[in-house]
Amino acid sequence: GEDVEQSLFLSVREGDSSVINCTYTDSSSTYLYWYKQEPGAGLQLLTYIFSNMDMKQDQRLTVLLNKKDKHLSLRIADTQTGDSAIYFCAESVNDMRFGAGTRLTVKP
Amino acid sequence: NAGVTQTPKFQVLKTGQSMTLQCAQDMNHEYMSWYRQDPGMGLRLIHYSVGAGITDQGEVPNGYNVSRSTTEDFPLRLLSAAPSQTSVYFCASKGSADRDYNSPLHFGNGTRLTVT
Numbered sequence: 552g553e554d555v556e557q558s559l560f561l562s563v564r565e566g567d568s569s570v571i572n573c574t575y576t577d578s579s580s581t582y583l584y585w586y587k588q589e590p591g592a593g594l595q596l597l598t599y600i601f602s603n604m605d606m607k608q609d610q611r612l613t614v615l616l617n618k619k620d621k622h623l624s625l626r627i628a629d630t631q632t633g634d635s636a637i638y639f640c641a642e643s644v645n646d647m648r649f650g651a652g653t654r655l656t657v658k659p
Numbered sequence: 660n661a662g663v664t665q666t667p668k669f670q671v672l673k674t675g676q677s678m679t680l681q682c683a684q685d686m687n688h689e690y691m692s693w694y695r696q697d698p699g700m701g702l703r704l705i706h707y708s709v710g711a712g713i714t715d716q717g718e719v720p721n722g723y724n725v726s727r728s729t730t731e732d733f734p735l736r737l738l739s740a741a742p743s744q745t746s747v748y749f750c751a752s753k754g755s756a757d758r759d760y761n762s763p764l765h766f767g768n769g770t771r772l773t774v775t
Contacts, residue, residue, distance in 0.1 A: 559699065584763070593663070593749055593766030594702075639701065646717065647764060649694075649701040 555650035557640050562656045569627040571653045573640030576621060580642040583616060585625045588637040588652065597625070597638070632657045661685050665750050665767035672740040672774045680735040680770050682750030688765070690753045691733040692717070693725065695746040696769070702749065708733055740774045747771050 555575045563569045575583065581602055586594040600607045600614045600623070607614045613626040627634055637652040666681045684691065692707035694717075704717030708727040722744060724736040733752075737744060751764040 555701070591768065593751075593768045594764070595766070596763040599763070646704055646707070649703075651699050651701040 554648050555640055555642055557638075557650040557653045559651060560654050560656070562658065563630050565630060565632055565657055565659050567630055569625075569630045569634070569655055569657075571625045571627075571638050571640075571655065573623040573625075573650055574621055575623065575640070575642045575648075577642060577644050577648075578618070578621065580644050582643040583614075583623050584639075584641040584643065584647070585612075585614065586639040586641060586649075588639065590636075594639060627655075630655075630657050632659060663750055663752055663765050663767035665748075665770050667770060668768070670770060670772050672737075672772065674741060674774060676740050677736070677738050678740065680737075680748055680750075680772070682733045682735065682767060683731050684733075684750075684752040684765070685731065686752065686754070686765065687730060688752035688754050689730070690762075691727065692751050692764070693723070693733070693735045694749045694751065695719065696749060697746050705735065705748075737772075740772075742774045745772060745774045 557573045584599040585597040587597045588594045611628045615624045635657045637654050639652045640650040641647050663684045689710050693705040694702040696702050703719045705723050706725040708714045711730050714725050748770045750767045753762040753764050
């Protein structure tokens with residue numbers, strides 16, 4: 552099975568907050584990442600968190616890390632239609648391992 | 660500043676044909692890699708390279724070959740295409756050859772391959 556797991560779909564209304572969740576299995580992961588993929592494009596790094604941190608905030612993005620439960624989340628405040636994309640969680644152990652991606656749809 | 664460039668963007672092959680997917684980066688990155696993206700399965704690592712002349716297998720290497728004769732280029736070869744290789748292929752690079760170093764991967768825009 553997947554080492555990194557995410558739900559496949561999330562739909563929110565414009566202006567609401569979006570929360571995308573991820574679980575990983577390798578406790579030795581040093582860094583955990585969130586990437587964004589827009590249609591027809593490659594993945595772009597959104598943000599990352601070092602494994603000794605609990606939270607990281609970057610403008611509208613908040614990353615929470617619960618190492619005990621191996622749970623990572625990405626919160627997007629005031630979600631806009633331009634945030635519609637696929638969001639990938641990834642862990643870095645020896646290689647980068649990606650989840651299947653969560654497709655975020657933002658409705659006006 | 661081109662970053663990571665992949666060609667072609669689209670390709671249709673018949674079973675048994677061979678082809679090479681091209682990847683070039685102009686950032687002088689040591690580390691380069693190939694992933695395939697399939698619905699519901701995320702990205703899976705095919706092959707990677709930590710520098711010119713050095714390549715290694717990833718999670719799903721069967722049916723693919725790579726070489727790294729220069730720092731800039733990392734082509735992926737399909738010797739005898741199969742329908743199971745229908746996928747979107749991404750090339751990625753990063754600055755440090757240390758795979759655990761916090762250096763983000765830079766991705767190309769992908770090659771969509773269909774094998775009939």
